[in-house]
Amino acid sequence: MAVKNRNATMQDVAALAGVSMMTVSRVLADERKVRQVTQDKVQAAILQLNYKPNMSARSLASSRSRLLAFLYQNSSEGYVGQLLIGALKQCQACGYNLVVGSLDGKEEDFAKVLNGLLERNNIGGIILPPPLSDSTTVLDFLASIDIPVIKISPQKTQHGFSYVCMDESKAAFEMTEYLIKQGHTKIAFIKGPADHSGSHLRYQGFVKALEKHGLALPENYIEKGLFTYRSGFEAAEILLAQKDRPTAIFSCNDDMAAATLSVAQKCNLSVPDQLSVVGFDDAAIATSIWPPLTTVRQPILSMAEKAIDILIRQLEAKNTEADEEMPQKNVLDFDLVMRGTVLPPSAM
Amino acid sequence: MAVKNRNATMQDVAALAGVSMMTVSRVLADERKVRQVTQDKVQAAILQLNYKPNMSARSLASSRSRLLAFLYQNSSEGYVGQLLIGALKQCQACGYNLVVGSLDGKEEDFAKVLNGLLERNNIGGIILPPPLSDSTTVLDFLASIDIPVIKISPQKTQHGFSYVCMDESKAAFEMTEYLIKQGHTKIAFIKGPADHSGSHLRYQGFVKALEKHGLALPENYIEKGLFTYRSGFEAAEILLAQKDRPTAIFSCNDDMAAATLSVAQKCNLSVPDQLSVVGFDDAAIATSIWPPLTTVRQPILSMAEKAIDILIRQLEAKNTEADEEMPQKNVLDFDLVMRGTVLPPSAM
DNA sequence: ACAAATAATGATAGCGCTAACATATTGTGA
DNA sequence: TCACAATATGTTAGCGCTATCATTATTTGT
Missing domain, CATH: 1.10.260.40 (lambda repressor-like DNA-binding domains)
Incomplete structure (x- = not known):
């Protein structure tokens, strides 16, 4: 050719x-x-x-580390793969390389494993997806060795590290408003676990939307879940067993929304005709169930890209002794993905 | 420190x-x-x-390409992320680097995009996960430029490229035998789409197991599916509406197995007490539903690692003009993952 | 045992790029 | 106008490694 x-x-x-x-x-x-x-x-x-510049020659001559590390735990989640793809692409675009490291052993071994990884590879910066972005062990260790770090969607924002995330509260707010604009007034909510990133923020956005539109927030329309399918199933059963059923259910994540669909089916409630359901995350399950779930899409790819950008900037600032404003906080936009589980409430 | x-x-x-x-x-x-x-x-x-040898100096001095490309399509699948993680790890272990490229545009642009990617980066070899591992366009192009290629789980094995895969037929066989050994005799099967990799092989393994144990294969116990949740739902509805219901359903993938669980629930059939269900893939959905799905785990990480190994070997053989046996075929082991959806049939 | 073949090791010269300093060019104020 | 600063560009010397060929140690056949 x-x-x-x-x-x-x-x-x-x-x-x-x-x-x-x-x-x-x-x-x-x-x-x-x-x-x-x-x-x-x-x-x-x-x-x-x-x-096209030769990367090897470049980094050899400059002896500057153009290597970042992507540390993860629980590789099973599709989420991590997505992040990795985004990070890898951005690294290439910037002439950096990425090594991946998994931290799957015991918490007390983390420091040792990390040390090994860093020493071996001369790594210049670290990108930390959840749940590592909230691991005190890891964060403490990294703080102690003074290396640029960027956290993705952390819950806690101390430690002074930069992070990227999205405005979960605003997303929940807008999704709730969407439901309200469709005519729903009886909207139930399935919460996530109290300690999980975003769980509280999503609820907060939901409440704010109800308040803005002067809607009531009956206590029996709020159920607690654990982000698991099963917990969502149980929550939905309680919600839908009530006499005065909600016409819409906002579930704090997609797994629980999927479970809600199952319960509706079991109760012979057709979705979306008789019950609207929305989730959060746009996980794989959102499109593998039927009808496909209306949900909030996290901008995972952009998050990864932005994270790499920030990390590289920090690294280069560190190399040139320049002062970079620290920490960097970056809040990204989300998308409301309208699929097949929302319709105006039917006249009952 | x-x-x-x-x-x-x-x-x-x-x-x-x-x-x-x-x-x-x-x-x-x-x-x-x-x-x-x-x-x-x-x-x-x-x-x-x-x-620790300095990679940059190494590849600069040897001017040999230590760069492989991971080409994908449909990044949304968690599968690809997993593969990527495995590939990346192995590359690092071998002192290679990996670039990722997505081929998401139109089929007719593939060659152009590919050419750009390869020229820009001096790529030495290519790893091709499904569905690209069966894309005639891509395969033809790569064959024309004589570059080492490894396919992952291809359907067709022509083109003379090496590949890694697992023995899907054997896995289905063993899973079916497991069901039989639990005492099931009335086992239904939900097929996958005819054109999909593995779909036929899985069915074949199922049939072989029934035959070995002298079990009948009633036509009304075989339903066709499309690998989607919805198609599985419809297939399961037909299967479970029959008078003489099966006591176990083998679904050709996890999404359809999850749908089967939903149908069972709707029919007030408890899983696993009254109906056993097994899937295939060990996708994310397998553990996000309740009860968690008994299924076949594909050795995705090992596949990726093996693939990289083979690719590197080919590349080095090519560099040293050594003759490497071609193509390499590598069939990996699988795991049967026993979770919560199988029990012996209840005495009815 | 000795030359010839073979295997193991060493010396030299870059790979393509950038750091650090040297030099050339331009701009500035009196 | 000139000294001087500021800016733009060039020169030199490697970065850490490997290819290539030269050299030295070891084996082999007769």
Whole structure:
């Protein structure tokens, strides 16, 4: 297919542009200290030769670590895979590499495992998805060795580390408002476990929406769940056994929403005609059940990308002794994914 | 914590071992052309200094591509994330790097996208998870440029590319036998789509087990599904509406098994007391429903690792002009995961 | 036992890039 | 206008490793 002439080197670019290699190098990195006309010449040469810098040579010469680590636990969740994909892409785009490390043993071994990983690989920064983003053991250790860290969707925001997350409260608020605008007034809520990230925020957003629209919040419309299918099942059974049934149920995550669908079915309630159901997360289960679940999509890919961006910025600030504002907090947008489980309440 | 003395270089190792750097380099790579005593000396020095070779320097000096590409489509599946994790780990262990590329556009653009990716990065080999492992477009293109490729769980095994997979037929056979040994004789089966990898093999294993144990295979116990929750739901409804109901249902994947659980519930059949259900894949949904699903676990991580191993071997064989047996086929072991949806049939 | 073949090891020269400093060019105020 | 600062660009010397070939130690056949 394509003729394989040796890849262009920086030397070629420099020659073609009529400048020294250093200038090319600066155009690639600095941007600041090169005159516009020179930059243009160089860029043109780069384009013409389809020059791509050699990563190995780069990191060898600069001896700067262009290696980040992605630490995870509970690899089974699809969530982690998604994050990983996003992180990997962004790393490539920025000329960084990513190593993955799993922390699955005992909590007391974490420090040892971490130390090994870091020493072996000369890692410059760390990206921490949940639940590690809230592990005191890990966080304490990382704080002690002064390495850039970015947390994804942490619950607690102490430790001074930067993080990215989304506005869960706002998402719950908007989803609830959507239900209200569809005409629902009897909306029940299945809470998540008190200690889980987002659980409280989601409930908060729900309550705020009800208040804004002057709707009541009967205590018997609020049930506690544990984020598991089973707990959602039990909660939904209680909710739907009542005389004055809700016409919509907002479940704090998709697993419990899926369970709610099962209960509705068992009660011969058709979804969405007789009961509307919404979830949160846009997990895999949301589209593998029927009807497909209306839910809130977390911007997982963007989170990962943003996280890498911030991490790299911190790392480079650290290298150049520049002062970077710390910690960085980044709140991303979400999407309401309207699928098949919401309809206006039927006239009963 | 740890004192940060400069990382040991190969020079240090050579000095300590009393040999030249070249010898150290050979110990790290060749192994063959170095005497045992020398190897031992070097290894000892490496250990003592905790020496770790510098990847950048290595690939710069050897100018050999230590870069593999992981191409995927439909990133939404947790499956891909798992594969990616496994592949990444193995790559690191072998001193390789992995870039990920998604092929989500139109089929006719694949070649262009691929070409871009490969040219840009000097990629040495490609790992292809499903469904790309069966994409004629991609396979044809890759065949045309003569690059090492490894397919994961392909349906078709032509194209001469190596692949790794598991013995789906045997897994289905064993799972069915397990059901039979529990005392079940009336076992129904929900098939997958005819064109999907594994769908047929799983059915085949099921049939073989019935035959071995002299059990009948009534036509009304076989239903067709599409691997979706909804299709499983419909299939299960038909299966369970019959007068002479099966006491166990083998569903060709977990989503449909989950749907079967829903139908059972709707029919007031308790699982596993009155109906046993098994699935296939050990997808996320298997443990997010209640009771947790007994199913077949695909060795996804091992598959990815093995795939990388084979790919690297091919690449190195290609570099050294050595003849590697082609194509490599690798069939991995599976696990039967006994959870909560199987019990002996109740005396009715 | 000795030359010839073979195996093990070493010396040298980069791989493609950037850090650090040197130099050339431009701008500034008196 | 000139000294001087500020900015832009070039020069030199490696980063840590491996390819290549030269050299030295070991084996082998007769």
